[in-house]
Structure formats: structure tokens, C-alpha cells
Amino acid sequence: ELQLVQSGAEVKKPGESLKISCKGSGDRFSSYWIAWVRQMPGKGLEWMGVIYAGDSETKYSPAFEGQVTISADKSISTAYLQWSSLKASDTAMYYCARPRPGFHYYYGLDVWGQGTTVTVSS
Amino acid sequence: DIQMTQSPSSLSASVGDSVTITCRTSQSISSYLNWYQQSPGKAPKLLIFEASTLQSGVPSRFTGSGSGTDFTLTINSLQPEDFATYYCQQSYTTPPAFGQGTKVEIK
Numbered sequence: 001e002l003q004l005v006q007s008g009a010e011v012k013k014p015g016e017s018l019k020i021s022c023k024g025s026g027d028r029f030s031s032y033w034i035a036w037v038r039q040m041p042g043k044g045l046e047w048m049g050v051i052y053a054g055d056s057e058t059k060y061s062p063a064f065e066g067q068v069t070i071s072a073d074k075s076i077s078t079a080y081l082q083w084s085s086l087k088a089s090d091t092a093m094y095y096c097a098r099p100r101p102g103f104h105y106y107y108g109l110d111v112w113g114q115g116t117t118v119t120v121s122s
Numbered sequence: 123d124i125q126m127t128q129s130p131s132s133l134s135a136s137v138g139d140s141v142t143i144t145c146r147t148s149q150s151i152s153s154y155l156n157w158y159q160q161s162p163g164k165a166p167k168l169l170i171f172e173a174s175t176l177q178s179g180v181p182s183r184f185t186g187s188g189s190g191t192d193f194t195l196t197i198n199s200l201q202p203e204d205f206a207t208y209y210c211q212q213s214y215t216t217p218p219a220f221g222q223g224t225k226v227e228i229k
Contacts, residue, residue, distance in 0.1 A: 037166075044209065044221070044222045045158075045160075045166065045209055045220040045223075046220065047211075047217050047219065047220065059216060061216075061217035062123070062217065063217070095165055097165075097166075100171065104213070105216070106215065106216045106217070107156075107213045108156035108168050108211065109158075109166070109168060109211075110168045110177065112166060113165065114165055115165055
């Protein structure tokens with residue numbers, strides 16, 4: 001059964017770059033889509049985008065297009081979320097999660113990572 | 123984009139009570155509606171998909187219903203571990219938006 005383990009908490013300054021990771025267990029990682037979900041402090045869940053680990057096809061929510069980059073390295077079963085220039089408003093918890101396999105990439109998310117806290121402050 | 127509206131935003135209940143949370147969408151989504159539970163400090167957990175199908179391992183006291191634009195999540199006989207925030211999410215089209223959440227608190 002797939003498990004997703006995310007990288008640790010990050011504290012960054014505005015303008016810095018950052019790449020966080022989500023590593024999958026098991027040998028079928030390349031056959032899954034992996035999504036990223038943002039949760040700002042005290043707020044709800046926001047679907048950011050998704051990547052197919054097999055060929056790195058990506059889909060972004062319009063709200064996040066151009067703001068972040070989603071990538072993957074199937075050889076090490078890892079998906080990434082990165083920023084080129086962080087803003088204070090990027091402070092949030094970020095989750096990776098798997099859409100139910102065998103369906104569209106926007107289907108329900110049945111496996112979740114534990115989350116990565118990103119704090120951006122001067 | 124499809125807009126999601128959950129109500130209420132919060133509610134108070136006691137152990138053993140039954141509660142119902144409503145989710146309304148801005149356009150018909152057939153039965154492509156999911157429900158999640160998020161306990162404090164934890165990642166969300168998928169409870170129900172396709173409006174009424176229980177995810178494996180989820181207790182039967184959780185029931186989902188609805189189609190089109192109106193959906194409900196009912197929790198029968200609330201247990202202490204059920205006090206959490208619940209989110210609906212549509213899976214009809216991209217982006218798969220979430221509702222704003224309903225916090226179920228202990229009375």
C-alpha cells in the first residue's frame with residue numbers, strides 16, 4: 001500500500017527559493033498521479049495541482065499556475081513542489097496526496113502525506 | 123470554476139448525538155462529491171467518495187447522500203474521535219474545489 005512521506009518543516013525569508021518533497025513507498029509510484037494541497041493557517045484546503053509520476057504531465061489550478069512548479073523524479077519515487085521567490089503569503093501547510101487510482105486526476109484523495117509546514121518571514 | 127458552499131461553518135454536539143453537514147455546489151456535479159475529516163494537527167482523511175460510498179475502514183456511522191447540487195454528510199452517534207473539521211470536495215471537473223469546512227465541536 002502506498003505511503004507518502006514529506007520533507008521537514010522549512011523557515012525561509014521572502015524572495016528565497018524552496019523545493020519540498022513527497023516520497024512514495026512501493027513500486028507503483030510511477031503509475032500514480034500525485035496532487036499538492038495548500039492549507040493556510042486556520043483556513044481550509046486548496047487544490048494546487050497534480051503530476052503524473054510516470055511521465056511528469058502536470059495540471060495546475062488557475063489560482064496557482066505560474067506561482068509554483070510541480071515536478072517528479074520517478075526513479076526515486078518522489079514528487080516536488082517548488083517556489084522560485086517565496087512571499088509571506090506562501091506561509092502554509094502543504095500536503096501531497098494521491099487521487100484515487102484508475103480515475104481522473106481530480107478524483108478524491110485517498111492517501112495523504114503528513115504535511116510540510118512552510119514559514120516565510122523576514 | 124465550481125463553487126462549494128458548506129453549512130454550517132461550525133456546530134456543537136455531544137457524544138452520542140447525530141449531526142448533519144450540508145454541501146451545495148454552484149452547478150450540478152452528478153454524484154462526484156467527496157467528504158474528508160481533518161482532526162487537529164493531522165492530514166485530512168477521505169471518508170466518502172461518489173457522494174455515498176464509504177472509503178475502506180471508515181465506520182458505518184458516517185453516511186453520505188445527495189446528487190446534483192445538494193449533498194449531506196450525516197454522522198450518527200458521535201464518538202469522541204469524530205470531533206474534527208469536515209470538508210466536501212467536488213470531483214466532477216478540474217480544479218476539484220473544496221468547501222470551506224465545518225468544524226464539529228464538543229458541546
